[in-house]
Amino acid sequence: MTDVSDFDLDRFTPYRLAVAAQKTSEGLARLYRARFGISIPEWRVLVHLAHAGDVSVRDIEAQVMMEKSKVSRAASRLAAAGYINKQASKADRRLLRISLTTKGNTLMAELLPLALAYQRSLEEHLGDALGGFEAGITKLLDGR
Amino acid sequence: MTDVSDFDLDRFTPYRLAVAAQKTSEGLARLYRARFGISIPEWRVLVHLAHAGDVSVRDIEAQVMMEKSKVSRAASRLAAAGYINKQASKADRRLLRISLTTKGNTLMAELLPLALAYQRSLEEHLGDALGGFEAGITKLLDGR
DNA sequence: ACATAATCGTTGCATTTGCAACGAAGTCAA
């Protein structure tokens, strides 16, 4: 018989993953939230823009795994702050062409080194577990 | 010089972790949300109760990594649904003594096998990456 | 004993979130 009390949340992978994700995301967010007033959804949009250049909301939605309404609102805040530019696409006027402004580029030039340093500190902390850990995440992300 | 465009979100551990966590938590939640009307915060409270017996809100807050207001509201919903019981502690009347009702125990007897099966499917899918993966999560959770 | 501080759980409030519905724009087929 299964005893209901021998289920331990601490050994349950979805829970462990959720807590670890929360911890690392918060750790990074602390680095830029106070200093730049950027939220996590805004951060994701900015990063994808820096990496990919001009993109539509739909592109961002697919690439950074966020609901389109979340992307839309993050983009509106970033536009209001002057970091990005939203213009209707010439070819298909349903689409937006979102791009970093000069101010946005300057911001990213300050932000990305912080992110890279954070990534390095995580890798260092993981040490020899890094390879297996990343391999596992890859399987979870690709799989099923 | 660092080129702003060579930062790839797909190789950034906090992001990968966040997406993987979202995927596995949603995958599990689908199994019980429709069938039992249980949310993720409620699920965590229930699991901890099943494992630990009578506990206070503060205990749950610490053990399952949720804000106390989140715990409080989840507990209120569970009490309204008849799954748990809230009574003031005799020894210290600031504390609550939260426990599963008979109905709550019955629920958990149905829920936990689902969770165990899900855990096994994750482990199977991770295959030989499982060990390194769990080791990495442990380092992130413990580590400073 | 008394005043002060700390702890517990709840609640008010502003913000964020997810989902569905919407208008605008484009596609497709007859």
Place this chain on the structure above:
DNA sequence: TTGACTTCGTTGCAAATGCAACGATTATGT
């Protein structure tokens, strides 16, 4: 061309969230 259908981004709305403040209770120090 017309009409039905699809896609894109925004918005309304209800629910969820985080945080601070609160009343109630207990602990601490003098």
